[in-house]
Amino acid sequence: MKHVLLTAAAAATLASGALAQEVTLGRFFGACEDAGTDTTSSVGEACIIQSIINAADAEIDGVSITTLPTDWGNYYDQIKAAFAGGTPPDIFVMHRHRIPEFAGLGAVAEISGDLEAVGIDASDWSATALDAVSFNGGIYGVPMDFHANLWHVNMDLMAEAGLVENGKPVLPSTPEELIAHAQQLKDATGKDYLAADFAQFPLGVRTVLALLWQQNGNIFTDDGTATINTNEAKNAVTAITQLFDAGLANPQLNYADSQQAFLNGESAILVNGTWVVDFYTAEAAKEEVGLDNYYVADFPTLFDTGATWADSHMWAIPSTVDGEQKMAALKVLAFINDHNIDWARTGHMAVRTSVVESEAYTSLPHRDEYAGTAAIAKDTPPSERYGAIQDVLNRELQAIWLTGKDVETALADAELEVQDLLDR
Amino acid sequence: MREGRKAYLSQTQAAWVLLTPFLATYALFLIYPFFRGIWISLHDWNLLAVAFNPDAKEFVGLRNYERVMWGRNITWGFASPVLQALGLLGLVAAAYLLRTNRLGRLNVIALAVVSAALVFLPGFHPGEGGRWYDRRFWPTVGNTILFVAWAVPGVTISAMVLAAALNRETKAMGALRTLFFLSQVLSVTVVTLIWQIMFSPRQGLIANVMEVFGASPINWLTDEKFAMAAIVIATVWWSLGIAMILFLAGLQDISKDIYEAAALDNAKGIKAFWYITLPNLRRTITLVVVLQIILHFQVFGQSHLMTQGGPNDTTQVLVRYIYQTGFRDSELGRASAMAVFLFLIMGLFSVVQFIVGREKS
Numbered sequence: 128m129k130h131v132l133l134t135a136a137a138a139a140t141l142a143s144g145a146l147a148q149e150v151t152l153g154r155f156f157g158a159c160e161d162a163g164t165d166t167t168s169s170v171g172e173a174c175i176i177q178s179i180i181n182a183a184d185a186e187i188d189g190v191s192i193t194t195l196p197t198d199w200g201n202y203y204d205q206i207k208a209a210f211a212g213g214t215p216p217d218i219f220v221m222h223r224h225r226i227p228e229f230a231g232l233g234a235v236a237e238i239s240g241d242l243e244a245v246g247i248d249a250s251d252w253s254a255t256a257l258d259a260v261s262f263n264g265g266i267y268g269v270p271m272d273f274h275a276n277l278w279h280v281n282m283d284l285m286a287e288a289g290l291v292e293n294g295k296p297v298l299p300s301t302p303e304e305l306i307a308h309a310q311q312l313k314d315a316t317g318k319d320y321l322a323a324d325f326a327q328f329p330l331g332v333r334t335v336l337a338l339l340w341q342q343n344g345n346i347f348t349d350d351g352t353a354t355i356n357t358n359e360a361k362n363a364v365t366a367i368t369q370l371f372d373a374g375l376a377n378p379q380l381n382y383a384d385s386q387q388a389f390l391n392g393e394s395a396i397l398v399n400g401t402w403v404v405d406f407y408t409a410e411a412a413k414e415e416v417g418l419d420n421y422y423v424a425d426f427p428t429l430f431d432t433g434a435t436w437a438d439s440h441m442w443a444i445p446s447t448v449d450g451e452q453k454m455a456a457l458k459v460l461a462f463i464n465d466h467n468i469d470w471a472r473t474g475h476m477a478v479r480t481s482v483v484e485s486e487a488y489t490s491l492p493h494r495d496e497y498a499g500t501a502a503i504a505k506d507t508p509p510s511e512r513y514g515a516i517q518d519v520l521n522r523e524l525q526a527i528w529l530t531g532k533d534v535e536t537a538l539a540d541a542e543l544e545v546q547d548l549l550d551r
Numbered sequence: 552m553r554e555g556r557k558a559y560l561s562q563t564q565a566a567w568v569l570l571t572p573f574l575a576t577y578a579l580f581l582i583y584p585f586f587r588g589i590w591i592s593l594h595d596w597n598l599l600a601v602a603f604n605p606d607a608k609e610f611v612g613l614r615n616y617e618r619v620m621w622g623r624n625i626t627w628g629f630a631s632p633v634l635q636a637l638g639l640l641g642l643v644a645a646a647y648l649l650r651t652n653r654l655g656r657l658n659v660i661a662l663a664v665v666s667a668a669l670v671f672l673p674g675f676h677p678g679e680g681g682r683w684y685d686r687r688f689w690p691t692v693g694n695t696i697l698f699v700a701w702a703v704p705g706v707t708i709s710a711m712v713l714a715a716a717l718n719r720e721t722k723a724m725g726a727l728r729t730l731f732f733l734s735q736v737l738s739v740t741v742v743t744l745i746w747q748i749m750f751s752p753r754q755g756l757i758a759n760v761m762e763v764f765g766a767s768p769i770n771w772l773t774d775e776k777f778a779m780a781a782i783v784i785a786t787v788w789w790s791l792g793i794a795m796i797l798f799l800a801g802l803q804d805i806s807k808d809i810y811e812a813a814a815l816d817n818a819k820g821i822k823a824f825w826y827i828t829l830p831n832l833r834r835t836i837t838l839v840v841v842l843q844i845i846l847h848f849q850v851f852g853q854s855h856l857m858t859q860g861g862p863n864d865t866t867q868v869l870v871r872y873i874y875q876t877g878f879r880d881s882e883l884g885r886a887s888a889m890a891v892f893l894f895l896i897m898g899l900f901s902v903v904q905f906i907v908g909r910e911k912s
Contacts, residue, residue: 200855200856200859203878203879204874204878204879207598207599207878207881208598208878210599210602210603211598211599211601211602212602213602228599228881229599232597232599232600232603233603234599234603326770326772326773326861326862327772327773327858327859327861379752379770379773379774380770380773381772381773383751384751384752384753387753388753446603512880514879514880515875515879515880518875518879521861522861522863522864523863525861525862525863526862526863529773529774529775529861529862529863530775530862530863530865532863540686543682543686544686547684551882
């Protein structure tokens, strides 16, 4: 009897081992312990993505998914180390800005020929979404969203300062107006006008970049010449630093502290991404949270042209994965693509035309308030050294508002270092 | 029969047999990677590219070292007068001490070497139209040395004071010893998490206490004046345990008779600590200082997790720079060159300490 049981157990193990294809998955977005498999009710990036993954694990026949433990800050370092060690995850999420680096080296697979087989309709992706995953004419991933910088607004504080008209916040259209509004709000409420993580995570960089693009400038040209020490960049920086100098915003808050300041009702505006819209909506509904009347606005245009920092999340497969394993991985990508509407609940913008036009999408909370963002989304020119370049900007901008470094010297230093990186 | 068989190994043979597992592991996991690191540092070696194509590396000789440590038009002069004056003072002191025989010869040599380095090294600077190729490397080295200069005395002195206070055979003291040691068991992730909360200007304990006294809270981790202090404080709290245990062991080696004899001469309390405990702890102090220097030159987690090297690189340390260069920028060759440099300075400090520690007073 014992023998029979053991044999049966062994056979079962073998059978399930042969049937279920193990797919390892690498992602950021943070951890969510009890995400469940209900993709329609989870809240926040971490839990929504994990519920989609859990559902894929449960619903796709013959595929079981293991989510690898990864951490936000060191995500790409971990992925690269895994690639170098020959054990990359079978599918992993990455940003559009990383494509030149990963696809350029042949690390991720070109999958345009495989999409149809698993039911992914690439023609449903918007043109910008297709562009986001394309590199040298090939498709290197399945796009999941566009995300961009927004202005998150506390309407009660704005109303107190007389900055609300027809139920919409009155936002500045010039740097002069920005400081006037900020002063007006300070006088009326005693609170800070604007908060953001200017101290660690590069939200300050993204804000300054947006203001630079609004003047049709950029940090380097397509042919690799750094153009940071310019009048446009100086205007962009001083538009922000005037708030710090006048004591109308605090540059020393990090991500958690600036978010807390906004949720506590200590700051009227928070500059942060699309990824927190559903979270802030949920927080604003709570009795004990200082923020009650929440509104989401497009990043305002302070100069000539509308622009806000944006990027795209996408899923890729390493070029070393093939055969059955690749099919299984593609099925998971198809599942994620099918749940684009669930992911859009975070606040991110969907990539599939059929989703964007659906009632379910347009009726998401606050969605109509930042409908203009898709049209002004922008990023720096592609570069294999995106991460290092952002770091240079982050350090030099921090030097300006945290350590009192002269704007021109900082921009000159940043230009020199970015040029070094582009030349390497 | 049994006595007839000479099956036993000689002492040397037995030693080799017993040492082999260790030596094999040591060679495989330390010696080989070390030389491999030096080998990599002589190449232009992209982490990802070489993973996909082993031929994607290029031998460049010492160029990585030049690109990291040198620059264009580097000249020598009195560029940082404070450090160099300090070095000169050290040289004068060494000469005086040698002449008056107040200090052992090896100690004098060690002092002279360090002072000469202090005069010589900070003198390099970019001349007319020149620049360092890597503008972050030397400031990062400076930050690392600054961190070590604060953390090592901080840990040593507080561990010694604690050990002296807790060196009694009561239950309460035993419990306290365990308590103070507990922080050492935590991983750097937990330690930095705890201290990030402690330092938080909104929910942090320190901010709350300061508010009681009417002071406005400090943004410890993002203020250039406090960021380094913050990671030093967290480090001292974290690495107190081992040093304290070493000091306790050292204290228990000191014979009670000496204290009794001293008490007869009216040397008690602080006096006894100064004239008996400290001199008898010399070896332990040397050991603790050497261990701490080597340990803290490798600081990474505190800077990486608490301040991300900021604000404006004021807490950027060498290992974090090596990590970023190797993994974020994929430049393994450059990163290895920096790692070899780190090895050399750690080696130098160890040798200096070794010399000082061996000498009989």
